[in-house]
Amino acid sequence: QQQVRMTNGRVFxxxxxRQKKHDKKFVLALVKEEGKVLQHAAKPLKNDKDIVLAAVxxxxxxxxFASEDRKADMDVIHVALKEREETYPYDEPDYERAxxxxxxxxxxxxxxxxxxxxxxxxxxQYLPAFHNDKDMxxxxxxxxxxxxxxxxxxxxxxxxxxxxxxxxxSLCLSEAxxxxxxxxxxxxxIIQSYGHLYQYLSLRLQQDREIVDIVxxxxxxxxxxxYSNNPELAADTSFNxxxxxxCCEALEYVSNEMKDNKEIVxxxxxxxxxxxKFSSTRLKKDAELVILAASQNQKALYYVPQEQKRxxxxxxxxxxxxxxxxxxxxxxxxxxxxxxxxxxxxxK
Numbered sequence: 001q002q003q004v005r006m007t008n009g010r011v012f013x014x015x016x017x018r019q020k021k022h023d024k025k026f027v028l029a030l031v032k033e034e035g036k037v038l039q040h041a042a043k044p045l046k047n048d049k050d051i052v053l054a055a056v057x058x059x060x061x062x063x064x065f066a067s068e069d070r071k072a073d074m075d076v077i078h079v080a081l082k083e084r085e086e087t088y089p090y091d092e093p094d095y096e097r098a099x100x101x102x103x104x105x106x107x108x109x110x111x112x113x114x115x116x117x118x119x120x121x122x123x124x125q126y127l128p129a130f131h132n133d134k135d136m137x138x139x140x141x142x143x144x145x146x147x148x149x150x151x152x153x154x155x156x157x158x159x160x161x162x163x164x165x166x167x168x169x170s171l172c173l174s175e176a177x178x179x180x181x182x183x184x185x186x187x188x189x190i191i192q193s194y195g196h197l198y199q200y201l202s203l204r205l206q207q208d209r210e211i212v213d214i215v216x217x218x219x220x221x222x223x224x225x226x227y228s229n230n231p232e233l234a235a236d237t238s239f240n241x242x243x244x245x246x247c248c249e250a251l252e253y254v255s256n257e258m259k260d261n262k263e264i265v266x267x268x269x270x271x272x273x274x275x276x277k278f279s280s281t282r283l284k285k286d287a288e289l290v291i292l293a294a295s296q297n298q299k300a301l302y303y304v305p306q307e308q309k310r311x312x313x314x315x316x317x318x319x320x321x322x323x324x325x326x327x328x329x330x331x332x333x334x335x336x337x338x339x340x341x342x343x344x345x346x347x348k
Contacts, residue, residue, distance in 0.1 A: 021045075028054055035059025038066065049073065056080040060098035072103035081119075100126040114139075125150045134161060138168070145171035170194045178202060184211070191215060195222055203229060216243055220250030227255060237261060244268050251278045262286065269293050277303045284308070287317035294322055301329050 020026050022042040028051055030037045035058035038046060045051050047067035053076060055062035060080045063071060070076050080098045099116065106112050108129040116123045117136060121144035130136040132152035138161075140147035148156065148165065155161055156177050163186065165172045170190050173181060174197075180186055182202035191197060191211055195218035198206065205211055206229040215222050220243060227234045234255035243250045244264050248271035251259065258264045260280035268275035269289060273296035276289065283289055285308045293300035301309075308314055310331060 018042075024048060024051065027051055031055040031062070032058060035062035036065065038062045041065075043067070046070070049076070052076050053079055056098070060095040061101070063098050064101040066101075068103055071101060072106045077102055077106075096120060096123070099123050102126075121147050131155075138165065141165050141172050142168050145169050146175055148172050148175035166190055170197060173197050174200045176200075181205070184208065187211070188214075195219055198222055199225055206230075217246075220247050220253050223250065223253040234258070237263065240264055241267060248272045248275045251275045256280065259283075262289070265289060266292065273297045273300045276300045281305065285314070287314060291318060291322060294318070298322075 021040065022045065024045060027037070027041045027045050031041070031051060031054045035055040038051065038055040039062075041051065046065060047069055049070065052062075052066045052070045052073075055066070056076060056079050060082075063076070063080045066076065080101075081095055083095060099120070107116075107127055110130075113127050113130055113136065116127065117140050121140040121142075124130065124136065124140040124147045127136070131150055132154060134155065137147065137151045137155055141151075157179075159180070162172070162176055162180050166176075166186070170193075173187075173190065181200055182204060184205060187197075187201060187205060188211070191201075191214055195215040198211070198215045201211070206225075212226055212230060212233070216226060216239075223243070233239045235257045237258070240250075240254050240258045240261075241264055244254065244258075245267045248268040251265065251268040252275075254264065259278060260282055262283060265275075265279045265283050266289060268278070269292050273293040276284070276293035279289065284303055284305060290300065290304055309329065
């Protein structure tokens with residue numbers, strides 16, 4: 001065991017004598033330290049339940065080196081598929097990847113496959129016998145939309161089946177064939193409720209103004225997707241103004257050109273001063289907008305560029321729109337100059 005810890009266990013057993021590879025006690029001690037050592041154990045020991053159980057307990061992927069009888073042994077399978085905490089570099093943990101090494105005869109069994117999909121839907125990828133089975137694919141896709149990727153070509157092209165799946169789990173659209181992602185009649189009822197599916201539509205539908213308007217009304221978070229496929233809308237005031245008016249936070253996601261549009265920015269700031277921070281540098285120097293934001297909360301002045309705070313003419317405009325104590329972040333010398341207006345004969 002000490003040598004196994006210090007070296008690669010499989011290499012260690014591979015170099016051992018034939019007698020050692022047949023020694024149950026010796027091999028059992030090794031597989032408890034490194035499950036994949038089972039690869040180099042003698043054939044009779046690969047069929048030994050105690051050895052195989054110890055191996056898959058240590059490493060679920062050791063199941064691939066067990067005999068066919070042990071790969072069909074439910075006791076061994078339950079240990080191998082047992083959920084555990086582990087560090088792994090793959091999309092799915094080892095105890096889930098071990099499913100692919102279960103006996104193919106058992107994986108072809110409908111009762112076993114039903115149990116497997118009820119446990120972990122994406123195991124459908126390891127059940128090729130059921131890739132054309134509507135009930136099995138439906139069961140998997142109901143819980144995990146990406147399971148549609150493992151369905152047979154025939155099922156993926158079955159319009160009635162795909163329509164049924166989209167009613168059950170709209171995210172299945174992400175794995176649907178292009179012909180369905182480009183079907184406006186099929187997409188419209190779905191996109192009315194699930195705007196996030198916009199990212200999976202065909203380019204033609206992503207540029208369809210009716211669909212764009214539906215998606216834009218649902219959430220401003222979808223604006224980057226819309227702009228990427230419809231660059232002309234990024235500079236369209238008539239498109240962006242209703243969105244910002246409806247939800248001022250949308251100002252964060254509109255294009256830079258719209259962040260420099262005074263009408264758009266004013267509409268957002270009128271609802272919430274915090275939106276002032278998303279405006280362009282030019283508009284952060286606009287006295288009217290600064291007063292509009294700072295009159296709600298003087299913290300808005302934090303976003304005014306420092307060089308603008310040293311501008312006495314700018315400070316003078318703010319003085320006549322804000323209280324003096326709200327301008328504490330401005331240099332005293334600038335405020336002193338600004339307090340006297342050439343158009344007034346008195347100090348403010």
